[in-house]
Amino acid sequence: MFNGRLKIIVGAFFLLLFVLSVAVLSQGSLNVKAQGKPDVIPDKFIVVLKDDVGNPQTVANEMARTHGLSVEHVYSTALKGFSATIPQARLDKVKGDSRVQFVSEDRVVEAFAQTTPTGVSRVNAPVNTNKGTGIGVAVIDTGIDLAHPDLQANIVANKSCIRGKKTGNDDNGHGSHVAGTIAAVNNDIGVVGVAPEAKLIAVKVLNAAGSGSWSTVICGVDWVTANAGTYNIKVANMSLGGSGSSDNNCGNTNNDALHKAICKSTAAGITYAVAAGNSNDDASKFVPAAYDDTVITVSALADSDGQPGGLGPDTSYGADDTFATFSNYGSVVDLGTPGVSILSTWKGGGYNTISGTSMASPHVAGSAALYIKSNSGLTWSQVRDGLAAAAEVLNAGHSDPSGLHPEPVVKADSL
Numbered sequence: 473m474f475n476g477r478l479k480i481i482v483g484a485f486f487l488l489l490f491v492l493s494v495a496v497l498s499q500g501s502l503n504v505k506a507q508g509k510p511d512v513i514p515d516k517f518i519v520v521l522k523d524d525v526g527n528p529q530t531v532a533n534e535m536a537r538t539h540g541l542s543v544e545h546v547y548s549t550a551l552k553g554f555s556a557t558i559p560q561a562r563l564d565k566v567k568g569d570s571r572v573q574f575v576s577e578d579r580v581v582e583a584f585a586q587t588t589p590t591g592v593s594r595v596n597a598p599v600n601t602n603k604g605t606g607i608g609v610a611v612i613d614t615g616i617d618l619a620h621p622d623l624q625a626n627i628v629a630n631k632s633c634i635r636g637k638k639t640g641n642d643d644n645g646h647g648s649h650v651a652g653t654i655a656a657v658n659n660d661i662g663v664v665g666v667a668p669e670a671k672l673i674a675v676k677v678l679n680a681a682g683s684g685s686w687s688t689v690i691c692g693v694d695w696v697t698a699n700a701g702t703y704n705i706k707v708a709n710m711s712l713g714g715s716g717s718s719d720n721n722c723g724n725t726n727n728d729a730l731h732k733a734i735c736k737s738t739a740a741g742i743t744y745a746v747a748a749g750n751s752n753d754d755a756s757k758f759v760p761a762a763y764d765d766t767v768i769t770v771s772a773l774a775d776s777d778g779q780p781g782g783l784g785p786d787t788s789y790g791a792d793d794t795f796a797t798f799s800n801y802g803s804v805v806d807l808g809t810p811g812v813s814i815l816s817t818w819k820g821g822g823y824n825t826i827s828g829t830s831m832a833s834p835h836v837a838g839s840a841a842l843y844i845k846s847n848s849g850l851t852w853s854q855v856r857d858g859l860a861a862a863a864e865v866l867n868a869g870h871s872d873p874s875g876l877h878p879e880p881v882v883k884a885d886s887l
């Protein structure tokens with residue numbers, strides 16, 4: 473019935489590279505005549521010399537003496553020239569120097585500011601003063617980019633269950649994406665997570681290709697359970713799955729070791745959010761999604777504008793605020809959250825926009841961290857029921873033309 477192979481729940485054909493980068497001024501964007509613009513630095517200029525001049529250092533020194541300039545950087549490779557402080561009264565003489573091609577204003581350059589991803593907005597997390605501070609969330613996945621500037625401050629531990637990999641560092645990107653949706657740092661770069669002060673635990677159970685097995689996943693579940701006290705792990709996310717079914721008896725009836733392991737972990741106080749799967753099929757045919765007695769199973773909503781109401785443009789996987797056409801469905805599904813064109817962190821310090829129920833599940837994991845922060849001592853099913861009670865019901869902000877998705881859509885603002 474199942475082959476024991478697990479795959480991350482994202483299709484490669486969903487990939488759309490979206491990398492934030494430092495804003496760099498191009499030559500054509502500068503206007504030496506422009507005055508009073510806030511990004512122009514007063515009296516600071518870049519003097520570009522003609523290509524046929526000699527050593528730019530020598531020319532800079534000569535011009536400093538001739539025109540009374542204070543030279544800062546000298547350039548010799550990308551262009552010939554130098555930067556300098558030039559009082560307004562001397563500017564025309566510098567421009568008129570026979571060795572000068574042109575003079576550019578110096579301007580402020582900054583990294584692009586932090587963006588709130590549409591999914592994080594759609595679940596209304598930013599308006600909640602609860603940030604999940606100190607709640608440990610295990611990302612059981614391909615690992616997490618341990619040095620990512622938008623994640624590093626929240627990562628408290630890592631573990632590898634993959635042979636030949638010593639750490640939980642991410643060599644795929646998928647786990648880093650999941651981690652960013654849960655708890656990317658609220659700073660001045662990149663993105664922000666649903667629970668930006670939660671702590672991340674990187675548990676690598678999938679290889680660089682995004683593949684693993686029940687044995688590697690159970691290794692991760694086992695380690696998380698053993699170390700839950702040390703790292704205050706209250707939530708685990710599993711955006712992965714394979715074919716299988718549930719006996720709704722913790723695997724004791726059908727000899728399912730993965731099911732049994734997750735039940736034991738759940739009983740130890742850890743709430744599991746798992747992806748429903750991307751096969752447009754009944755989630756009860758996939759595990760861990762099918763384990764109705766021990767996990768929260770999450771479907772993917774198509775949201776294009778970060779707001780309820782269906783007013784955004786259509787997505788590749790359905791109209792705004794309807795369930796994604798790829799999403800699995802069925803009675804084992806508990807909650808829906810955004811999973812189409814989700815911007816988050818990626819390996820190598822990068823960012824990426826991808827789709828899948830893998831991207832939906834971490835919205836629930838982050839929301840669970842918020843709910844547990846404000847309600848201690850809950851069982852996993854109390855967390856599920858609490859999130860469902862606070863969620864958006866059908867036709868209150870989303871609709872379901874498919875008739876397959878009665879599950880409510882998570883709202884994190886009051887958790």
Ligand SMILES: [Ca+2]
Pocket residue numbers: 586622656657658659660661662663664
């Ligand atoms: Ca950030």
Ligand SMILES: [Ca+2]
Pocket residue numbers: 775776777778779780781782783784792793
């Ligand atoms: Ca919307």
Ligand SMILES: [Ca+2]
Pocket residue numbers: 763764765767768769803804805806
């Ligand atoms: Ca369920």
